[in-house]
Structures are given as structure tokens and as C-alpha cells.
Amino acid sequence: MTAIKYSASFSAVEHLAAIATTKSDFTKLGLSREELGYLKGQIQKDEHFVTINQYKRTVIVYIAEKKDERFLAIEALRRAGNKVCGVFNGIKAGSVTIVDLAGNAEDTIAFAEGMALGNYQFLSHRTQDTKKVKHSLATINIQSRKVDRAQIQRLQIIVDATLKARDLVNEPVNYLNAVQIAAEFQKMGREAGFKVDVLNKTKIESLKMGGLLAVNRGSMDPPTFTIMEWKPGNAKNKKPYILVGKGVVYDTGGVSLKPTANSMDSMKCDMAGAAAVGCTMYAIARAKLPVHVISLVPATDNRPGMNAYVPGDIITMHNGMTVEMLNADAEGRMILADALSYAQKYNPELAIELSTLTGAAAAAIGKYGIVAMGTADKKMNDTLTDSGNNVFERIAQFPFWDEYADLLKSDIADLKNIGGSVAGAITAGKFLQKFTKYPYIHLDIAGPAFIDSAYDYKPKGGTGVGVRLLFDFFSHVM
Known part of the structure; x- marks a missing residue:
């Protein structure tokens, strides 16, 4: 099962999935000036998912969608987490750090939940090509000032x-x-x-x-x-x-x-x-x-x-x-x-x-x-x-x-x-x-x-x- 862990910080080589608003401080992600310009340009075009491929890592920024009801916005975050999970499995990432740039614990937990639930596979009876089909993602780290270890433990349960x-x-x-x-x-x-x-x-x-x-x-x-x-x-x-x-x-x-x-x-x-x-x-x-x-x-x-x-x-x-x-x-x-x-x-x-x-x-x-x-x-x-x-x-x-x-x-x-x-x-x-x-x-x-x-x-x-x-x-x- 996917491990969900608390992270106080992240390094320059970690794959990142950032949850943000249009007003978030994206400089915290360690992007170059050109990458920041590209990111802001995509956001101005109302893109909710922006992917930046770097030599050592991939950074995905998700701008949370606005919905008429709060529970629909939370579900959109779960679905976004699942989509991001697919991307990182596609590049054979072993771990990903979710960075909460929006400062919203509920949003961050929902995003992580979608990732972890979407990472599920039932391979108990597979005897051939297991390594080939098995998802690479094993660990989801959460870096947020608003999310504590108790919330992460509860999500893991x-x-x-x-x-x-x-x-x-x-x-x-x-x-x-x-x-x-x-x-x-x-x-x-x-x-x-x-x-x-x-x-x-x-x-x-x-x-x-x-x-x-x-x-x-x-x-x-x-x-x-x-x-x-x-x-x-x-x-x-x-x-x-x-x-x-x-x-x-x-x-x-x-x-x-x-x-x-x-x-x-x-x-x-x-x-x-x-x-x-x-x-x-x-x-x-x-x-x-x-x-x-x-x-x-x-x-x-x-x-x-x-x-x-x-x-x-x-x-x-x-x-x-x-x-x-x-x-x-x-x-x-x-x-x-x-x-x-x-x-x-x-x-x-x-x-x-x-x-x-x-x-x-x-x-x-x-x-x-x-x-x-x-x-x-x-x-x-x-x-x-x-x-x-x-x-x-x-x-x-x-x-x-x-x-x-x-x-x-x-x-x-x-x-x-x-x-x-x-x-x-x-x-x-x-x-x-x-x-x-x-x-x-x-x-x-x-x-x-x-x-x-x-x-x-x-x-x-x-x-x-x-x-x-x-x-x-x-x-x-x-």
C-alpha cells in the first residue's frame, strides 16, 4: 500500500505536485525564471494543470477549481490527485512530495487521498510481468504548514x-x-x-x-x-x-x-x-x-x-x-x-x-x-x-x-x-x-x-x- 508521510521540507531533486491558487508564491518551488514565466503564462490561460519537466525531476502545479458547493471542489481535488498519480507512475517516480502553496489543509488531504486511492492495484495472483505493470509510486510526502502528522495518520488509516x-x-x-x-x-x-x-x-x-x-x-x-x-x-x-x-x-x-x-x-x-x-x-x-x-x-x-x-x-x-x-x-x-x-x-x-x-x-x-x-x-x-x-x-x-x-x-x-x-x-x-x-x-x-x-x-x-x-x-x- 502507498505510504503517506509528513515532510518538513523538500529538496531540489524531488518530484513535486503543488496545490496552488493564482496568487501563490511559486518561487518556493525552485523554478528558473523561464520556468516561472511559463507557469504564470499557463495560469493566465486558465490552465489548471501545468507540468514542468526538469532534468532531474518533474513539477506539476494544480490550480484548484472553483465549484458551486464545497464538497464538489474537494472531489475535484481528489480527481486531480488521481490524475497526477498517473503522470508520476508514467515516469516511474518512486516518491512525490505534495507542496501546499495554497495553505489549505482540507484541499491538501483531499489531493493526497485521490493520489493514494488512485495508486491501487490488485496483483496478488499475477505471476508474470509483475514488475512491468506494478506502479512505481510507493511514497507520498506532504509538505504543508496547515497539515499535521495526526491528519496524515488518519488519512493513511x-x-x-x-x-x-x-x-x-x-x-x-x-x-x-x-x-x-x-x-x-x-x-x-x-x-x-x-x-x-x-x-x-x-x-x-x-x-x-x-x-x-x-x-x-x-x-x-x-x-x-x-x-x-x-x-x-x-x-x-x-x-x-x-x-x-x-x-x-x-x-x-x-x-x-x-x-x-x-x-x-x-x-x-x-x-x-x-x-x-x-x-x-x-x-x-x-x-x-x-x-x-x-x-x-x-x-x-x-x-x-x-x-x-x-x-x-x-x-x-x-x-x-x-x-x-x-x-x-x-x-x-x-x-x-x-x-x-x-x-x-x-x-x-x-x-x-x-x-x-x-x-x-x-x-x-x-x-x-x-x-x-x-x-x-x-x-x-x-x-x-x-x-x-x-x-x-x-x-x-x-x-x-x-x-x-x-x-x-x-x-x-x-x-x-x-x-x-x-x-x-x-x-x-x-x-x-x-x-x-x-x-x-x-x-x-x-x-x-x-x-x-x-x-x-x-x-x-x-x-x-x-x-x-x-x-x-x-x-x-x-
Whole structure:
């Protein structure tokens, strides 16, 4: 992972990326008179990126763009950082120093964040030409009078956690099955200092988690149920916040096999919600945020083999409710329902659940945001929306009207696991609401969790969406 470090100064041979305004003092960059003249001329032409190639180094000056809203200007800085990262990797630079000529800590941190996130690669399974394709950039130094070491350490934690989530999402199921994802969370817990308990199949059976067990019936690998807890002595909340993440490590659709071309190619990503909540725990524990948080991850793959559950089956869930299963490809809600029901024992202040739950959510807003709905109050939703803007993982609030629950009524059980041909993202959320008796927010990350081509500082494949959002939320909710 990219190291982000504080630097009190820089030398005449270091590659530089300067963040500036039109009124900045560019003489600090060690440029010649001719180079300064060229730079100022380009700025007068409203150029935001100016590159100066010297014999021993490259200097890039970025003039921050003005936007109507502050969060859009911050996102422009992240994107600029990503662009600069590409340039320095192109010239095989090993390190770069960001010079804050504008004297703005927030801008500088955003620029560095874009560089570090954009520098990500997943090369774990490459055995040939690794050196050729591996990015050269290993260290980002920050030279700023306004940025302190604590801010840089915090940024490093956020970036590290996001990249861990990307790694988990990118891992194939022949490595990352339900047992292994639990082991990964245990490893993170040991490293960051939060508690991790993993329930095996026998314990899951004793808890009568019928949804998780039903989905797992088609698999040769056992399910797991991971409980992670961060409870510092200075926690400001009396009742815990609960995070729940969907841990379907691979989804074939079960016996309701996915019918469309290439529809299974990326289904290793169906545990992106689990990766998000686990890596959020890693981040808040390393940062020692004063908040009590518990994360729950039900994990299994969904396959059509063995004694797989089939449409028409009646499944008794953890809370005793019965579900008429009419589509085996609506498996995420089955395992999440058990986790949400289990969460009741903690009497939570709020539960936030993340899942790549529906194609309907992805179709509605694409990779550009997160579909949200639920029963939490306006204050909590507004805080989460603000956090979404802060990290540019924007929240799109969907209606959650009671009438949508009528679409889940069953003639022979308490409810069905699908709602019909309309409002699929919402009926999935209404299904999960049936298993909550506390304030609840459902986040459907199906659109942005895994993308088929790089998009700004988000790489092709797993994006780690949700980690930065939740970290920012817990940094502000108290």
C-alpha cells in the first residue's frame, strides 16, 4: 500500500505536485525564471494543470477549481490527485512530495487521498510481468504548514482500510470462501485491536438462523457468522451502533440460476457489504474513534448443488417468521434478515446494513451513488447524507412507503422473499425491515461496489465503497 508521510521540507531533486491558487508564491518551488514565466503564462490561460519537466525531476502545479458547493471542489481535488498519480507512475517516480502553496489543509488531504486511492492495484495472483505493470509510486510526502502528522495518520488509516476492502472484493471464491472471509476479519481484528468472534455452522444451527442455513444448503463449504466489536472505554454512545454486511462470497443465483450473459462474471463481489463493514471496523479501531460499534457478517456462497433450497420452500427464520422462497437469487435478504434479527439482542441506537442487494438499485442510479431507505430519523439520515457528500459516496434516498410491503404478502407463509416486477430495490428493503425493531438504514451498494472500468480514483473491479462513508459518519455522528 502507498505510504503517506509528513515532510518538513523538500529538496531540489524531488518530484513535486503543488496545490496552488493564482496568487501563490511559486518561487518556493525552485523554478528558473523561464520556468516561472511559463507557469504564470499557463495560469493566465486558465490552465489548471501545468507540468514542468526538469532534468532531474518533474513539477506539476494544480490550480484548484472553483465549484458551486464545497464538497464538489474537494472531489475535484481528489480527481486531480488521481490524475497526477498517473503522470508520476508514467515516469516511474518512486516518491512525490505534495507542496501546499495554497495553505489549505482540507484541499491538501483531499489531493493526497485521490493520489493514494488512485495508486491501487490488485496483483496478488499475477505471476508474470509483475514488475512491468506494478506502479512505481510507493511514497507520498506532504509538505504543508496547515497539515499535521495526526491528519496524515488518519488519512493513511482511511486509505489502508479502503484498499483492504478492495482486496477482499477482488479475491475469487476459490480463495475467499465463507470460512476465509471470517479468518480475514480475525486477522484485521488482531492488527487493529477490535474483538472478533466467528460462529461456525453448529452454532448457527443452534441459533436457528434459517435464512443463512437455507442459502448454504447448495454449497459444500460451511457458512460463518462473524461478530466484530469495537468498544473503547471513552465511547460516547450508550447503545451500540450496528453494522450488517452481506457476505455472499459468490452468487450463482442458486437454482434460480442467473440467466443473462456474463451475469455471473463479477459475482465474487457479492460480499462487498461484508468487506465494507469489516474494514470500517479496522479503520475506526486503528483511529480509536470514541464510538461503540458492532458489525455482523453472515457469510456463505449461493449455489444450485447439494440439497439447495428451491422456489416454494418455506423457511423459518431466526426470529420465527416464515418466508415463502420464490426466487433463490434473492438470497442476500435471506441471510441479512437473520443478522438483523440477531442484532435485536443489542438494543442498538441504529443499524446500518450494506449489501449488493438488487440489480434494480444499480439500474436506477448506476455506479454514481448508493440507494438508501429505512426507518431512522431525519437527523441520522441527514448525517449520513452529509458524510456521503464529504467522501463523494453520495446517498440517493428512495421512498419507503408502507404500500410496498403489501407486495411481499404470501398466501401460505408470513411473507415472500420477492415482491414482483416493480420497485425491486424498495421491496427488498421492506423485506428486511420486517426483521428490525429499531432504527434502521438500508444501503444498496450494487451499483458502485464493483465497476467494469476505472472511474477517477476508483479502479476497475472492487471499489471499497462504504468504508470512507461509514468512517466519516462515525467521525461526525457523536
